[in-house]
Amino acid sequence: MDIGGTKIMTALFSAAGKMLSKEVRPTLTEEGVESTISRLASAIKDTMTQHRLSPSGIRAISIACAGGVDSEKDVVVTPSPNMPGWTDIPLGDILRERFGVEVFVVNDASAAAFGEHLFGAGRGADDMVLFTVGTGIGGGIIIDGKLYLGARGGAGEFGHMTVEASGPACPCGNTGCLEMLASGRAVERDAVARLLRGEESILRDTLRGNIEDVSAEQVGEAARRGDTLALEVIARASYYLGVGMVNAVNIFNPEMVVIGGGMAELGELLIAPGRRLVAERAFSISSRSVRIAAAQLGNEAGVHGAAAYAHRQSSRRSS
């Protein structure tokens, strides 16, 4: 499963890694954590019913979840900004008890990185990093063909790498985080500020006065249509994303940097400035050899990665 602030995706995979079915339902975070967990459990039950599966027919339930996840204990420790209330939720234990099967919990961007590595843009790249640029910014790391989670599962928080120490405070407690400067929310914040200052933009027609409701998608669409304000707002986010990419390239010397998440639908508009910045600013050993490309699996990267993660962990735990 892949659980985000908006949607719960549930997919059934065969032991050979083939996706047999997929469904999506809303998370409805506003109804609270208990309710979301019930919705998760219902989605699992519905998939089992649909395929006439009993718990003994299921090898494992694997959850890619937004937020800071302790993958040793299968606990969501720190909530994603989009999933308020998910503090220290022992999701693994809860589902293990309810279904009597093995459960794995992993950060959603880490799962997406593993999915893209195995089946998407990162195929063949044994050392790879992924940035997921959506409402927030997440990340995942592949080292030597394996998903790298760090000591507890917390690795890959590229969105909370400080790139502008004197910049804005982030709700995470850090300052000048990449997420504050290059995420969908940063784009929205920037666009609102400029519209409120009275700058010209075709976004005014779209929004009809409800300036504060502007979405990153709307800014992206206006940019594609050549709107100056929107182009500048996207350029600023792309610049900072590029700064983050330079850091990742200098730190990991990866074969590949993959850019996913909703904002990646902007394609080269989002990615090209970072590619240039890496060529200009990163160490040549690392910049010469790195490929930088958009993710390929869209919103299915998480379930693919979660399934593969469970498959490998399950083999390891039972061996």
Added chain:
Amino acid sequence: MDIGGTKIMTALFSAAGKMLSKEVRPTLTEEGVESTISRLASAIKDTMTQHRLSPSGIRAISIACAGGVDSEKDVVVTPSPNMPGWTDIPLGDILRERFGVEVFVVNDASAAAFGEHLFGAGRGADDMVLFTVGTGIGGGIIIDGKLYLGARGGAGEFGHMTVEASGPACPCGNTGCLEMLASGRAVERDAVARLLRGEESILRDTLRGNIEDVSAEQVGEAARRGDTLALEVIARASYYLGVGMVNAVNIFNPEMVVIGGGMAELGELLIAPGRRLVAERAFSISSRSVRIAAAQLGNEAGVHGAAAYAHRQSSRRSS
């Protein structure tokens, strides 16, 4: 061997990893690259003579070298600021030809990380990062108990991670690099600027008018004696080092962060602010479990790491 801008350290190790001898001679970079390479070769010859070794008695020559090193080709690609002229120097081929033995070249901070992991502060920490804070700032990464070099050997450049994108331009081509804000050279630059502005400091007595000659060591010594200017200069560097540590903790979720290099001799004065910043600002999954400590092997970390690196690579290449 460990080659830096100031010293060449040559050590002989037994196959079992025991250090049999060690000597140090000056690099004399001002005499040019050719001359330094001759000095390297002489140091090797002298060690061979001293131990009555022929090339057939040597398993490998392993070089930890400052700068951007391509460890696939054993070439120093990008010079360290302290070793001007070392651009695209095929050190591996040169020494292989001269001595007829296997040669390995690896970045010096990566070698130091491996040394500290195997024999120093990082023993037992399978996921570990090292910052070497000296004139410049380098870094090394241990993943799953192995030295991580990335696709070509360029990984671990923590000194050239942007932490203040709107900050000063770095000679490396990037902006707001950690090295510009937290290295020995940054400390010196900061101290000179403040002394030239006329601020009070006991450093004036030490320097007797030669303000621009101030060294990071002198600033550190003045800070230890309670000098306000020196304490503030060190505090600023420590703060930025802490920002870099928070980034490394959020990215790697490591078991351990080790701080080495000449500036690490300041001990807690340099490290404690970063430890606090990690506790305050990093994600709790990662900050709760990380240990942050000074390196233990001093300037011997590089030769220990280089020897161990060659030992593992040599086994791999010949298998």
